[in-house]
Amino acid sequence: MTAFSLHRTSPASPAEVWDVLTDFAGHERWIPLTTMRVDPGEPRVGWGWAGVSGIGPLGFADAMVLTRWEPPTAEGEGAAGGRFAMLKVGRLLDGWADVRVEPAPGGGAAVTWTEDISLRPRPLRRVSQPAVDRAARAMFASALDAMLEEAARRTAGTAA
Template sequence: MSRFRLERSSPLAPEEVWRRLTDWPAHGRQVPLTRTRVLTPGPNAAGTRFTARTGIGRLSFDDPMEVVRWEPPAAGRPGVCRLAKSGRVVRGWALVEVTGVPGGGSRVVWTEELSVRGVPRAFDPVLATAGGHLFARALKNLLNAA
């Protein structure tokens, strides 16, 4: 499995950062050739399921995910969201952590570990680098969204 970890700072309050990073359809708007559909009605919580579909036409694949840990940030406590990826093509997990910082703002840590069906383990470093670049761009855009 390939793993990458991104750390970012934001001047936004932890609650706003959390809201932006757990807006699953917004992720689809940041990742090229991807759209995200939430499958579970109601607000986000443990058990929320959604699918990111990436590609064009028949050259597409689904990346189904489920929120398995949901702890929004609160006074003096960081927010933690863990996603389980259970697709036929992409498997693994993601962990999103949002912490308030003294003086205001937030610190975000996004860690992801995944494997792609048919891609040999020897390519894990390439996959981790590509995933890190892709998610760094998405993270930047989500945090900077108006």
Template sequence: MTVFRVERTVPSAPEEVWRRLTDWPAHGRQVPLTRTIVLTPGPSGAGTRFTARTGVGRLSFDDPMEIVHWAPPTADRPGVCRLVKSGRVVRGWAQVEVMVTQTGGTRVLWTEELSVRGVPRCFDGLLARAGRVVFGRALDGLLGGR
């Protein structure tokens, strides 16, 4: 299992950043060959389940996730969304934190721990680097580009 972190700071308000980061279908549009399907009725919150399907045809896999902690940002506390990945191929968790900066912008911290079935631990460093690149690009797209 490997852990990686991606951090971004943007001039947008925390509420807008939270809205963009918790638009689950938009995540799929940011990751190549991926489509995200929300399985539970909205609005999002603890218990919301969705699946990211990545690949083409038979060379695809599902990454099912469930939100286990949901606390949107308020004026006096950061927002935190934690989800658990429970797929056959990808397992682990992700946590997204949204907090106001001293300059009035918003800082986003995306931390993820994951394991990929069939990938030996000796590749954890490579997996972490790939995760930072893929999720960094996804964050940039969700937040309006960099």
């Protein structure tokens, strides 16, 4: 397993970025060939969701559960960033993610998304990991960029 980190900034506020990143049902808008299933209620530690990816009968569920849930505090003086972490608990994918949203110097938000993803069962990892690492980094970078564009559009829409 090889963890990778993506670092991005956005002109949107940390709260707006947080709202987009934690709209887990909405992640299907940014991950190709995927539909999302989410637990009822609001996200919290122990809450879960799954991205079901594939075409027809050829697919798999990437099941996850939240292990940390710390939304950002109010904007302005004393504002603090937010953080969530999750563990992959599905049959095919193993790993974790840790996502931080902080106020950026000069305004907006800074995001660090760290992900470690590999295939189960363990014997597949050695041969599959280089390809999994490349594909995961590219997919998450594209999805994160699109999510931050959405947060910026929302911010621009409220400023108008």
